Amino acid sequence: MSNKSSFDRWIFDSYSPTLEGLALYRIFTALFFLFFLLPDFSFYSVLANYPDDFFAPPPGPMALFDSFPPELFLQTIHIILMLSWAAVLIGLKTKIASITAGLTMLVLLGFLFSLGKINHELMLVIVPVVMAFSNWGGAYSVDQYTGRDELKAEGWPLTMLALIIGFMMFTAGFPKILGGWLDFSTQASQGHLLNQFYVRERQELLSVFAVRLDSAILWELLDWATVLFEVLFLVAVIKSSWTRLFVCFAVLFHFSTMMTMNIAFLPNFAAYAAFINWDWVYKKLTGISEKIRSENFVILYANVLIVIFFSLWILGNRGFLLSEIEPNFYEFIFLSAAVIIVLLIGFREIRNWYSYRRIKNV
Amino acid sequence: MKPNTIRKIFIALIIFLPVQYGIVGIVSHFQSEPWPAFVFPGFKNVFVFDDLFVLNQVYFEIEGEEVEPVRIRPRHMFYDMPVSKINGFMRKVFPDQDHINNFDSSTTNWLYQRASEVTQQDVELLNIVRVREFTRLQDGELKTDSSHVDQTIELRRLAYE
Numbered sequence: 001m002s003n004k005s006s007f008d009r010w011i012f013d014s015y016s017p018t019l020e021g022l023a024l025y026r027i028f029t030a031l032f033f034l035f036f037l038l039p040d041f042s043f044y045s046v047l048a049n050y051p052d053d054f055f056a057p058p059p060g061p062m063a064l065f066d067s068f069p070p071e072l073f074l075q076t077i078h079i080i081l082m083l084s085w086a087a088v089l090i091g092l093k094t095k096i097a098s099i100t101a102g103l104t105m106l107v108l109l110g111f112l113f114s115l116g117k118i119n120h121e122l123m124l125v126i127v128p129v130v131m132a133f134s135n136w137g138g139a140y141s142v143d144q145y146t147g148r149d150e151l152k153a154e155g156w157p158l159t160m161l162a163l164i165i166g167f168m169m170f171t172a173g174f175p176k177i178l179g180g181w182l183d184f185s186t187q188a189s190q191g192h193l194l195n196q197f198y199v200r201e202r203q204e205l206l207s208v209f210a211v212r213l214d215s216a217i218l219w220e221l222l223d224w225a226t227v228l229f230e231v232l233f234l235v236a237v238i239k240s241s242w243t244r245l246f247v248c249f250a251v252l253f254h255f256s257t258m259m260t261m262n263i264a265f266l267p268n269f270a271a272y273a274a275f276i277n278w279d280w281v282y283k284k285l286t287g288i289s290e291k292i293r294s295e296n297f298v299i300l301y302a303n304v305l306i307v308i309f310f311s312l313w314i315l316g317n318r319g320f321l322l323s324e325i326e327p328n329f330y331e332f333i334f335l336s337a338a339v340i341i342v343l344l345i346g347f348r349e350i351r352n353w354y355s356y357r358r359i360k361n362v
Numbered sequence: 363m364k365p366n367t368i369r370k371i372f373i374a375l376i377i378f379l380p381v382q383y384g385i386v387g388i389v390s391h392f393q394s395e396p397w398p399a400f401v402f403p404g405f406k407n408v409f410v411f412d413d414l415f416v417l418n419q420v421y422f423e424i425e426g427e428e429v430e431p432v433r434i435r436p437r438h439m440f441y442d443m444p445v446s447k448i449n450g451f452m453r454k455v456f457p458d459q460d461h462i463n464n465f466d467s468s469t470t471n472w473l474y475q476r477a478s479e480v481t482q483q484d485v486e487l488l489n490i491v492r493v494r495e496f497t498r499l500q501d502g503e504l505k506t507d508s509s510h511v512d513q514t515i516e517l518r519r520l521a522y523e
Contacts, residue, residue: 011372012365046442051469056454058397059389106398113397115443117450120403133363156368160375167379168402171386175404183408191409191416194497198417198504200445201437212502230402263446326445 014162014240015155019139020294021278022153023091024285026136027302029127029270030089033101035309036330037124037267038081039108044074047111056116068111080104088128089302091141098132121267126164130157131274140298159237161274166237169250173230181227187219189226193261202262204322205332210260229253247275248342255339264331269338276341394454414496414507420452423514424477425487432481433491439480456490459515470519490515 004012048071057063068074081104087097102125109121137143138151181188196202197211213219229249236242250272258264285301286294315321316330327335379400389396409416421433436448443451456462477485492513497504 007372008365008369011368040444043442043444051466051472053465053469054451054455056451058395059393060396060398062397110397115447115451116454117447118395118397119446120401122398122400125398156372160372163372163375164379164400167383168400171383171400172402172404175406179404179406180408185413186408186410188405188408188410191407192405194415194504195409195417199419200449201435202445211504212499214499214502 010238011156011159013155014243015158017134017153017155017158018279018282019135019151019153020282021280022131022134022136022138023140023298024282024301025274025276025278026088026091026094026131027140027298028273028305029131030085031302031305031309032270032273033085033124033128034082034089035313036334037270038085039078039112041075041078043112044071044078047071047074047115050115054116055114057110057114058118060110062110062114065114068114074108074111077104077107081108085128088137091137091143094137094141094143095132095135098128098136102126102129102132122168123165123267123271126161127270127274130161130164133157140295158240158274161271162237162240162243165268165271166234166243166246169230169233169246173227173233176223176227176230181223184220187216187223189222190219196261196263202326204262204327206259207262226253244275247272248345251335251338251342255335258327258331258335262327264327264335266331266334269334272338411496414498415504417495417497418512419493419495420449421491421493422477423487423489423491424481424483424485425489426481426483427486429483434477434480439476441480452490456515458513462490462515462517465517467519470517473517474519488517488519490517 047068050068052067055065055067057065081101084097084101084104088094088101105128106125109119109124113119134154134157135151138153143151176182176188179188180186193207193210197207229246233246233250236246250268254265254268286297288297312330312333316328320329322329322332382400386396386399386401395401409418420436422436422439423431423433425431436452437443437445440448440451474485474488477488490513491511493509494512495509496507498507499505
């Protein structure tokens with residue numbers, strides 16, 4: 001019998017990733033960042049040309065500066081960021097590259113948020129820094145072939161990521177309780193929707209339909225569901241199965257927010273993807289044929305992702321079907337794909353539960 | 363990393379997260395939200411007042427020599443800025459008249475030039491107008507019940523005074 005405390009079991013045993021599964025997640029995340037999550041390179045020249053009076057840093061380290069730095073400085077940081085993610089992709093000095101990717105993103109976001117608006121995209125920093133310690137560069141990587149020591153897959157960074165997401169979700173839910181979201185006389189979700197639609201002109205997808213939906217009961221239910229989901233996420237980090245359930249809720253939440261308020265919040269999906277059972281994906285992928293070496297499957301997987309991401313990136317930035325601003329085509333596709341995955345998982349779980357009940361009854 | 367070190371990191375994080383949230387709350391109250399911080403947006407407002415929905419509109423009001431004053435939204439004025447940043451930018455950079463009065467003349471000139479570029483006319487006067495609209499949904503349409511100008515900020519072109 002294990003003599004570990006429950007605290008230790010929570011930290012070390014909640015997740016048991018494999019190096020192979022982590023490698024698939026690493027490749028996915030690196031490409032996801034390189035194609036979709038890096039800041040717009042052209043915006044640095046815009047920023048550098050704005051008057052200094054537009055420099056409005058938030059309290060914190062950025063307040064040490066007087067104005068936006070020169071364009072060349074931001075571009076250099078951006079290039080280091082790109083190179084870091086490229087190194088993570090191929091697994092070259094993965095730990096250092098992951099931490100560098102996080103820190104350079106932190107610097108860039110600091111300046112981008114010095115226009116008076118914080119976009120709460122800290123997951124772009126947290127994901128690479130925390131996952132650096134999972135040894136996600138331990139397989140299918142340059143490190144694997146050049147490293148002296150064999151690396152072991154670590155599960156505790158996933159527990160830490162879950163804790164941070166859970167806490168940050170709580171910070172989204174708690175002010176809503178104080179602000180009156182649970183008051184039956186206010187339909188806050190509807191109020192936000194109307195402001196997004198009429199003030200910010202976010203009028204894509206199902207927003208027109210949602211604006212016309214005048215049911216106080218439905219909107220109040222959404223208010224409660226939002227607050228409960230955000231606050232209880234922190235409780236859900238106690239168990240990995242609960243965390244995964246709440247990640248599924250998060251996907252549905254972001255999808256509905258995108259469809260109605262046109263806010264996709266793609267950066268969070270890099271973090272949510274960490275909770276996919278990548279080991280299961282790896283086994284399915286390499287189980288297709290025993291004749292093909294697993295390395296070749298992983299190379300194929302990376303190339304397929306590159307083709308898909310590149311196509312989506314082109315279409316999204318050319319304003320295919322939707323505007324090239326938020327939400328654009330690739331955001332719509334990613335969130336829709338995530339919802340389909342969640343529904344399939346849900347369907348499988350219900351089917352398993354039903355089969356279990358039947359066997360039990362027999 | 364040794365298990366004991368990891369355990370200590372977790373304990374430190376469990377203590378740090380609520381403490382930093384408390385600091386975020388205090389700093390936000392007196393200044394604005396600090397960064398970096400482990401927080402997601404709260405969207406505390408309910409935008410409801412006495413059974414009416416409140417819309418907080420912000421416009422640039424532009425007056426030319428030969429044309430009627432026109433109102434344009436900040437997202438059209440700052441077409442090169444991500445939409446998600448505009449509201450916060452307007453709040454923080456153009457909060458009140460006192461703040462605007464301290465603008466450098468190059469900033470005011472930049473704004474006049476941008477307004478001129480966007481409206482394709484010579485701009486004589488540039489104001490920022492904050493309007494609070496009280497609305498209600500009726501038969502699927504949003505009807506304005508009442509509205510009032512909350513704040514008008516005059517952007518004076520200092521170089522020409």
